[in-house]
Amino acid sequence: MEYNKIVIKHFSHPKNVGEIKNADGIGKVGNPVCGDVMHVYIKIGKKKMKGKEKEFVKDIKFKTMGCAAAIATSSMITAIAKGKSLEDVEKITRNDVAESLGGLPPIKMHCSNLAADALREAIKNYRKKRGVKND
Amino acid sequence: MKKLIYMDTENRGFSVSRKSEKIKEIYLDNAATTKVDERVLKEMEKYHSEYYGNASSIHDKGEEAKSGLEKARKIIANSINASPEEIVFTSGGTESNNLAIKGIAFSNQNKKHIITTKIEHDCVLNACKWLEKQGWKITYLEVNSEGFVDVEQLKREINENTALVSIIHGNNEIGTVQDLESIGKICREKNILFHTDACQSYTKENLDVKKQNLDLVTLNAHKIHGPKGVGALYIRNGIKITPLAHGGGQEKGKRGGTENVPGVVGFAKAVEIASEKEVGKMKKLRDKIINGIEKIRGAKLNGSREKRLCNNINFVFKGIEGEAIVGYLNEHRICCSTGSACSSKSLEPSHVLLAIGLKPEEAHGSLRISLSKYTTKKEVEKLLKVLPMIIKKLRSISPFGGN
Numbered sequence: 001m002e003y004n005k006i007v008i009k010h011f012s013h014p015k016n017v018g019e020i021k022n023a024d025g026i027g028k029v030g031n032p033v034c035g036d037v038m039h040v041y042i043k044i045g046k047k048k049m050k051g052k053e054k055e056f057v058k059d060i061k062f063k064t065m066g067c068a069a070a071i072a073t074s075s076m077i078t079a080i081a082k083g084k085s086l087e088d089v090e091k092i093t094r095n096d097v098a099e100s101l102g103g104l105p106p107i108k109m110h111c112s113n114l115a116a117d118a119l120r121e122a123i124k125n126y127r128k129k130r131g132v133k134n135d
Numbered sequence: 136m137k138k139l140i141y142m143d144t145e146n147r148g149f150s151v152s153r154k155s156e157k158i159k160e161i162y163l164d165n166a167a168t169t170k171v172d173e174r175v176l177k178e179m180e181k182y183h184s185e186y187y188g189n190a191s192s193i194h195d196k197g198e199e200a201k202s203g204l205e206k207a208r209k210i211i212a213n214s215i216n217a218s219p220e221e222i223v224f225t226s227g228g229t230e231s232n233n234l235a236i237k238g239i240a241f242s243n244q245n246k247k248h249i250i251t252t253k254i255e256h257d258c259v260l261n262a263c264k265w266l267e268k269q270g271w272k273i274t275y276l277e278v279n280s281e282g283f284v285d286v287e288q289l290k291r292e293i294n295e296n297t298a299l300v301s302i303i304h305g306n307n308e309i310g311t312v313q314d315l316e317s318i319g320k321i322c323r324e325k326n327i328l329f330h331t332d333a334c335q336s337y338t339k340e341n342l343d344v345k346k347q348n349l350d351l352v353t354l355n356a357h358k359i360h361g362p363k364g365v366g367a368l369y370i371r372n373g374i375k376i377t378p379l380a381h382g383g384g385q386e387k388g389k390r391g392g393t394e395n396v397p398g399v400v401g402f403a404k405a406v407e408i409a410s411e412k413e414v415g416k417m418k419k420l421r422d423k424i425i426n427g428i429e430k431i432r433g434a435k436l437n438g439s440r441e442k443r444l445c446n447n448i449n450f451v452f453k454g455i456e457g458e459a460i461v462g463y464l465n466e467h468r469i470c471c472s473t474g475s476a477c478s479s480k481s482l483e484p485s486h487v488l489l490a491i492g493l494k495p496e497e498a499h500g501s502l503r504i505s506l507s508k509y510t511t512k513k514e515v516e517k518l519l520k521v522l523p524m525i526i527k528k529l530r531s532i533s534p535f536g537g538n
């Protein structure tokens with residue numbers, strides 16, 4: 001296939017597959033281009049990072065129905081996000097995912113949108129929930 | 136700013152693919168193309184290195200080539216009950232289909248109407264779409280859920296402006312085999328030219344231009360263990376057709392260009408070699424696969440069970456995507472194909488699967504397996520062992536996998 005070895009590896013052995021019960025945030029998005037779907041679940045924790053108490057992604061899981069690139073980008077973005085502060089996670093771009101995978105075929109670049117958008121949705125969902133609870 | 140790049144520290148490697156480097160591939164994508172038979176290669180070799188003359192030259196070297204060319208023409212003509220002068224060699228199925236459709240259109244500029252179907256190969260559909268831009272009206276016949284054309288609709292759509300009816304014989308995706316005889320009869324009665332694309336059915340299904348009332352037939356070599364880039368168009372005697380390539384008068388002026396003699400000779404050899412016994416063997420393996428896959432939850436066969444190409448299997452699997460299935464099979468060194476949107480250049484699901492009534496999300500999970508005479512029982516058993524595991528794994532990743 002036209003994918004590189006890193007993509008194939010994340011496709012055939014995806015990390016962080018599954019769902020999280022009582023997730024703090026859930027992101028569900030569909031790819032308007034091809035009809036693929038990704039769900040992301042996050043659990044948020046708090047810890048001291050660089051001297052400051054920060055929110056971070058304690059756990060993250062995904063479920064994806066999509067092509068090899070969609071599964072690989074899902075796996076990769078969860079691997080990137082896990083353990084990072086929310087601030088940093090929010091800065092993850094579509095390109096970061098594709099780059100970490102060593103590149104995607106041009107026609108498959110849109111698949112990484114799916115992953116980046118789903119993660120962003122999950123964080124939004126978490127913030128919204130927390131907002132409702134706390135404020 | 137620091138880049139958010141993920142570095143993989145585990146060095147797990149590629150367990151499946153590495154192990155399988157030594158395993159020979161299982162090629163189950165014979166609707167795309169086939170392996171060239173050694174006997175075909177051997178025959179072609181002679182026409183590359185020994186009888187390499189130009190079939191139009193008048194010296195002996197030319198005569199040798201010419202004789203090979205004409206012998207091949209006879210073999211191909213015989214195989215469909217035609218006369219040799221009714222066979223025009225081309226560069227393959229795409230050119231033959233283009234020549235049939237545009238060539239007939241150009242010779243019938245007063246008519247401006249063509250009838251075809253929604254399940255044609257892209258080269259037929261795109262030739263028709265191009266004609267639409269030139270002012271032609273094209274009717275795309277519906278098919279039923281198994282992929283069969285409705286002959287009553289065909290009858291209704293034919294009018295005094297209709298120049299041509301073009302209907303695929305054996306469908307390349309779902310394997311449905313149309314009833315050429317009844318379609319041919321209608322067209323002949325109404326005095327409309329009838330073209331069929333028989334690339335997938337050639338040497339597998341009965342083709343008889345007289346009995347089936349065929350006026351134009353597209354054939355090619357690379358689906359039947361012949362070389363790529365060679366095909367033929369049967370044009371019934373007396374039919375006027377405008378050539379696409381004007382040249383030095385080759386192929387009775389219907390297709391210019393120095394003839395691809397080695398290719399054509401190889402094509403004929405492939406036809407000679409093809410046997411009914413192989414068709415029977417493929418049918419058996421096909422049914423074994425169909426029965427095996429049907430045991431998987433949420434698997435549905437596309438196309439017809441009875442009137443189906445001997446080498447075609449096409450399923451949809453609920454809740455997963457076809458390119459991913461093909462990718463996992465590829466990790467097991469099994470080569471198949473899919474009609475899913477993700478796998479196509481246009482990112483649209485297969486028009487054939489949509490035409491038989493599948494929703495885009497259903498067409499998403501399609502898998503085509505196509506056999507050849509080389510496919511073995513052992514290979515089929517391996518497929519049937521591996522595929523259920525793959526479907527299960529992909530469903531465990533999918534939000535719609537069920538349990």
Ligand SMILES: Cc1ncc(COP(=O)(O)O)c(C=O)c1O
Nearest residue numbers: 227228229256307332334335355
């Ligand atoms: C039904 C059908 N028609 C036409 C073609 C095109 O033939 P070729 O590849 O020889 O141009 C193919 C195969 O690709 C086919 O399956």
Ligand code: FES
Nearest residue numbers: 034067070111477
């Ligand atoms: S997400 Fe559909 S093509 Fe990759």
